[in-house]
Amino acid sequence: MSMITGAPGRAIGTPLDRIDGPQKVTGEAPYAYEHHVESPLYLYPLQSDIARGRITHIDASAAEALPGVVIVITHENAPRLADTSDKEYAVLQSEEVAFRGQFIGAVVAETFETARHAAHLVEISYDEEPHDAVLRADRDDLYVPEQVNAGFPTDTEEGDFEVAYASAAVKLDETYTTPMEHNNPMEPHTTVAVWREGDLTLYESTQGAHPVRRTVAQVFGLDQKRVNVVAPYVGGGFGSKGLPHANTILAALAAQMIEGRPIKFALTRQQMFSCVGYRTPTIQRIRLGADEEGHLTAISHDAIVQTAKIKEFAEQAAVATRMMYATESRRTTHRVAALDVAVPSWMRAPGEAPGMFALESAMDEMAIACGLDPIEFRIRNEPEIDAETGLPYSSRNLVACLREGARRFGWESRDSTPRARREGRWLVGSGVASSTYPVFRLPGSRARVRYEGEGRYAVEIGAADIGTGTWTTLTQIAADALGVGVGEIGLRIGDTTLPQASVEGGSTGITMWGSTIFEAARVFRERHGQNPSEGDEVEAGTPENPETENYAMHAFGAYFAEARVDADTAEVRIPRMTGVFAVGRIINAKTARSQFIGGMTMGLSMALHEESVVDPRFGHVVNHDFAEYHIPTNADVGEIEVSWIEEEDPHVNPMGSKGIGEIGIVGSSAAVANAVYHATGVRVRDLPITPDKLLPL
Amino acid sequence: MEFLQPATWREALEAKSAHHEAVPIFGGTDVMVEMNFDRRRPGYVLDLTRVPEIQVWERENGKFRVGAGVTYTRIITDLKNELPALAMASRTVGSPQIRNRGTVGGNLGTSSPAGDALPPLYASDAEVELASVEGIRRVPVGEFVTGPKRNVLRREELIWGFIIPEAEGPQQYAKIGTRNAMVIAVCSFGLALHPARRKVGTCIGSAAPTPVRAKEAEEFIEGVLAEGDLWETRGAISEAALRRFGEMVEMSARPISDVRGTAEYRRRAVGVLARRTLSWAWAEYRDGR
Ligand SMILES: Cc1cc2nc3c(=O)[nH]c(=O)nc-3n(C[C@H](O)[C@H](O)[C@H](O)COP(=O)(O)OP(=O)(O)OC[C@H]3O[C@@H](n4cnc5c(N)ncnc54)[C@H](O)[C@@H]3O)c2cc1C
Numbered sequence: 011m012s013m014i015t016g017a018p019g020r021a022i023g024t025p026l027d028r029i030d031g032p033q034k035v036t037g038e039a040p041y042a043y044e045h046h047v048e049s050p051l052y053l054y055p056l057q058s059d060i061a062r063g064r065i066t067h068i069d070a071s072a073a074e075a076l077p078g079v080v081i082v083i084t085h086e087n088a089p090r091l092a093d094t095s096d097k098e099y100a101v102l103q104s105e106e107v108a109f110r111g112q113f114i115g116a117v118v119a120e121t122f123e124t125a126r127h128a129a130h131l132v133e134i135s136y137d138e139e140p141h142d143a144v145l146r147a148d149r150d151d152l153y154v155p156e157q158v159n160a161g162f163p164t165d166t167e168e169g170d171f172e173v174a175y176a177s178a179a180v181k182l183d184e185t186y187t188t189p190m191e192h193n194n195p196m197e198p199h200t201t202v203a204v205w206r207e208g209d210l211t212l213y214e215s216t217q218g219a220h221p222v223r224r225t226v227a228q229v230f231g232l233d234q235k236r237v238n239v240v241a242p243y244v245g246g247g248f249g250s251k252g253l254p255h256a257n258t259i260l261a262a263l264a265a266q267m268i269e270g271r272p273i274k275f276a277l278t279r280q281q282m283f284s285c286v287g288y289r290t291p292t293i294q295r296i297r298l299g300a301d302e303e304g305h306l307t308a309i310s311h312d313a314i315v316q317t318a319k320i321k322e323f324a325e326q327a328a329v330a331t332r333m334m335y336a337t338e339s340r341r342t343t344h345r346v347a348a349l350d351v352a353v354p355s356w357m358r359a360p361g362e363a364p365g366m367f368a369l370e371s372a373m374d375e376m377a378i379a380c381g382l383d384p385i386e387f388r389i390r391n392e393p394e395i396d397a398e399t400g401l402p403y404s405s406r407n408l409v410a411c412l413r414e415g416a417r418r419f420g421w422e423s424r425d426s427t428p429r430a431r432r433e434g435r436w437l438v439g440s441g442v443a444s445s446t447y448p449v450f451r452l453p454g455s456r457a458r459v460r461y462e463g464e465g466r467y468a469v470e471i472g473a474a475d476i477g478t479g480t481w482t483t484l485t486q487i488a489a490d491a492l493g494v495g496v497g498e499i500g501l502r503i504g505d506t507t508l509p510q511a512s513v514e515g516g517s518t519g520i521t522m523w524g525s526t527i528f529e530a531a532r533v534f535r536e537r538h539g540q541n542p543s544e545g546d547e548v549e550a551g552t553p554e555n556p557e558t559e560n561y562a563m564h565a566f567g568a569y570f571a572e573a574r575v576d577a578d579t580a581e582v583r584i585p586r587m588t589g590v591f592a593v594g595r596i597i598n599a600k601t602a603r604s605q606f607i608g609g610m611t612m613g614l615s616m617a618l619h620e621e622s623v624v625d626p627r628f629g630h631v632v633n634h635d636f637a638e639y640h641i642p643t644n645a646d647v648g649e650i651e652v653s654w655i656e657e658e659d660p661h662v663n664p665m666g667s668k669g670i671g672e673i674g675i676v677g678s679s680a681a682v683a684n685a686v687y688h689a690t691g692v693r694v695r696d697l698p699i700t701p702d703k704l705l706p707l
Numbered sequence: 708m709e710f711l712q713p714a715t716w717r718e719a720l721e722a723k724s725a726h727h728e729a730v731p732i733f734g735g736t737d738v739m740v741e742m743n744f745d746r747r748r749p750g751y752v753l754d755l756t757r758v759p760e761i762q763v764w765e766r767e768n769g770k771f772r773v774g775a776g777v778t779y780t781r782i783i784t785d786l787k788n789e790l791p792a793l794a795m796a797s798r799t800v801g802s803p804q805i806r807n808r809g810t811v812g813g814n815l816g817t818s819s820p821a822g823d824a825l826p827p828l829y830a831s832d833a834e835v836e837l838a839s840v841e842g843i844r845r846v847p848v849g850e851f852v853t854g855p856k857r858n859v860l861r862r863e864e865l866i867w868g869f870i871i872p873e874a875e876g877p878q879q880y881a882k883i884g885t886r887n888a889m890v891i892a893v894c895s896f897g898l899a900l901h902p903a904r905r906k907v908g909t910c911i912g913s914a915a916p917t918p919v920r921a922k923e924a925e926e927f928i929e930g931v932l933a934e935g936d937l938w939e940t941r942g943a944i945s946e947a948a949l950r951r952f953g954e955m956v957e958m959s960a961r962p963i964s965d966v967r968g969t970a971e972y973r974r975r976a977v978g979v980l981a982r983r984t985l986s987w988a989w990a991e992y993r994d995g996r
Contacts, residue, residue: 579979618886646887700968701976
């Protein structure tokens with residue numbers, strides 16, 4: 011194992027190699043499906059072929075007759091769940107079908123292949139009702155949600171937007187859209203469920219073992235102590251494993267019916283397109299008004315999103331607009347259409363990712379309308395304080411990111427005229443966009459520190475590593491918190507037998523778990539001093555941060571992209587991108603770089619590739635696999651240069667860090683779109699930017 | 708499911724004759740996808756990977772006889788000078804893993820209008836060699852493929868391989884996809900110059916129910932080359948002629964709109980590819996290659 015054992019108290023900030031790297035590359039790190047269980051059974055789900063209606067008849071006789079089939083489960087024989095108030099989790103509780111692809115049953119068999127084959131032999135008749143699966147801005151049933159995701163107010167109003175906009179010297183009024191997108195982590199959503207003597211163990215692919223335990227215990231009416239969730243290694247989630255989905259409930263239901271035999275259930279890639287969350291499509295109207303000097307006087311952002319009829323998830327697409335730039339007047343709204351579709355959910359930077367595509371595209375257009383360089387235009391509209399809370403920022407270094415990025419990218423020599431550079435058949439251009447992400451806090455983490463003798467400390471917290479590097483970064487944090495080297499720390503995470511931890515979501519992992527470990531270490535030293543005895547132990551919860559009352563806390567960044575567009579075929583290539591971030595202290599330069607590169611690549615992907623295409627006649631995603639749902643290949647990603655500003659922020663948390671898991675995708679799609687505009691003179695406001703949208707060039 | 712694993716071509720043909728429903732598999736890069744999706748569940752799978760006879764290529768009076776089991780990777784390494792368009796097309800297929808397993812034989816078996824190996828075969832007037840225990844027959848590739856994923860292969864037959872003339876002049880293949888690798892063609896175009904015969908072969912991929920030759924465009928450009936004595940003088944083709952060639956190719960396309968691209972885009976893009984590949988190939992010809 012490669013480990014740096016440097017001086018105590020200095021682990022944070024070192025580019026420590028991944029502690030779990032060797033286990034991962036040798037295949038020893040078990041992912042959910044790989045935990046060893048005795049004589050497992052395999053589950054294959056039945057999914058509805060209609061988008062709305064009711065099941066009238068199920069003929070499972072052919073499936074049941076197949077050798078190796080143990081049981082066919084449907085709403086007719088499934089046990090009743092204790093709590094069905096959340097309809098996403100009310101699996102197999104009635105004959106109702108609420109969206110296409112909904113789980114309506116399962117086959118459990120001795121092999122995966124048998125279960126799958128048997129599933130296709132089950133005949134299901136429906137009473138089909140007309141469905142409605144298309145989001146449009148002119149729907150007359152858009153409604154005002156009580157609040158939007160993450161607890162933000164639905165609408166905000168500051169000053170008098172209408173008056174200020176009407177009298178603005180320069181105006182912009184444009185609508186931007188982003189399509190439905192699917193998270194697509196490499197590891198599919200997986201549960202291995204074992205129900206034995208009233209205890210339920212779930213080997214789960216999740217961003218939060220404890221939240222899964224809470225949900226499952228509640229849905230099944232179990233004491234939380236009887237549910238154990240194990241998730242030491244997770245192959246990505248991008249938000250889709252943040253909240254449990256119906257697949258976990260379905261696996262647990264089957265385990266309950268076949269006590270004693272483990273049930274293995276991994277979704278196929280195609281199934282991941284129907285029931286484990288997605289990013290809602292968005293329709294966003296942005297209006298900007300500015301005076302002659304390019305000072306914004308009016309900003310409005312009206313976002314329309316969709317949710318499922320069975321459960322509300324209202325993506326907060328307009329929230330970043332509430333704080334990004336200074337203005338005299340501002341209005342933001344969110345409206346929602348409830349459709350016969352699967353439940354949307356978190357996808358990397360829900361809200362900010364689509365919202366900042368719209369705002370940062372509009373800012374580019376407005377800079378041009380004001381005759382200003384887009385960096386200068388942003389700097390001119392840099393706010394003094396956070397407009398939403400009226401508080402000063404704990405640190406806000408957007409301008410520094412823009413300047414440093416401009417230097418690194420070579421922005422100075424840029425001629426702002428669109429479509430003015432040609433190299434052979436390629437039209438060449440460059441674009442810039444800003445980024446931001448809030449420093450969220452989630453309650454409810456606890457950490458345990460125990461001295462194990464010979465200088466070694468066990469540090470335990472049920473946190474998640476979804477591939478981001480938590481095993482490594484929390485080890486570094488624990489080492490500094492205790493004032494020992496990283497080699498002295500034995501970290502344990504990813505299991506509900508460990509102290510409870512909040513979900514890996516909202517880029518809060520390091521903030522919450524790290525702060526909690528710092529607190530536990532502080533209390534440990536307070537009680538047991540620098541020379542503890544073997545077995546000395548302390549458990550502590552997340553401390554409050556009173557500074558949240560005094561400061562607004564956000565991370566910032568800036569992106570630069572070069573676009574090359576084939577003048578004849580409109581194929582787009584992005585040979586290079588530069589990202590500069592101001593995100594507090596970087597815990598580990600290596601894992602942080604990976605987050606930024608990954609986020610920016612995902613933004614590039616959002617800009618050029620990703621789109622879940624729904625067939626309105628059937629209500630399902632037609633391009634539901636990697637052959638047709640494109641994410642970039644290596645050959646599509648050019649040079650990505652990542653750097654960060656040394657930012658001291660003593661207010662955010664004891665590490666001085668801000669979350670970095672999501673910011674990389676926020677606004678990077680706009681940088682690409684702005685570069686494509688600069689190259690071609692064609693403004694594409696509807697993602698993804700496919701060649702047909704650029705023609706005629 | 709029964710797995711048949713013949714060790715010789717003769718055994719393979721006998722197995723196919725005994726089990727008409729047997730699904731041949733070589734690289735499996737199409738067959739396994741179908742099976743994984745449970746789209747087909749054949750009673751018999753006929754594995755051809757142990758049959759040595761179809762994994763060879765040979766020269767046969769100025770032509771190449773290439774077995775169905777020669778992978779894309781081998782075509783790229785072994786035949787890049789002899790069959791340049793096919794080698795170029797092979798380079799655009801999938802990823803290294805897919806190219807190591809996938810074959811032109813499988814591409815013919817699948818007969819997708821987007822199959823990347825097909826346009827070069829059309830542009831060079833290749834023939835497909837089909838065999839059964841009864842004997843062999845050779846079918847021009849344009850007659851072999853009859854519709855999207857349909858061909859004239861009989862139930863008792865297997866594809867031995869294809870016969871294609873060695874390149875006697877520059878060839879090109881160009882493909883447009885919505886990303887740079889691992890992509891099904893939005894549209895593609897294969898072109899071969901045949902200086903000895905004074906002919907130009909073309910084929911449009913992924914813009915009609917089958918690959919299609921742009922016959923009118925071929926005749927047009929052959930006329931231009933003949934009239935201007937360009938084959939002999941190796942003079943330049945005028946911009947106007949190139950453009951007209953592109954437009955005529957566009958007219959031969961019968962594209963549809965789907966998630967990969969609109970019909971309008973496809974039509975335009977094949978015109979661009981046609982113009983480009985012709986100008987590249989002609990520039991090579993002028994350079995004496
Ligand atoms: C990830 C991925 C990427 C891909 N990218 C591309 C691409 O870029 N371009 C492209 O054109 N294709 C692509 N494909 C499709 C596939 O790789 C090609 O069609 C390939 O040529 C199939 O060859 P194979 O040897 O694997 O065929 P197999 O899958 O073994 O067989 C394909 C078909 O041919 C039949 N068959 C095979 N051999 C014979 C024979 N000797 N006689 C009779 N019938 C036979 C089979 O029964 C089957 O119907 C891709 C596939 C995947 C999985």
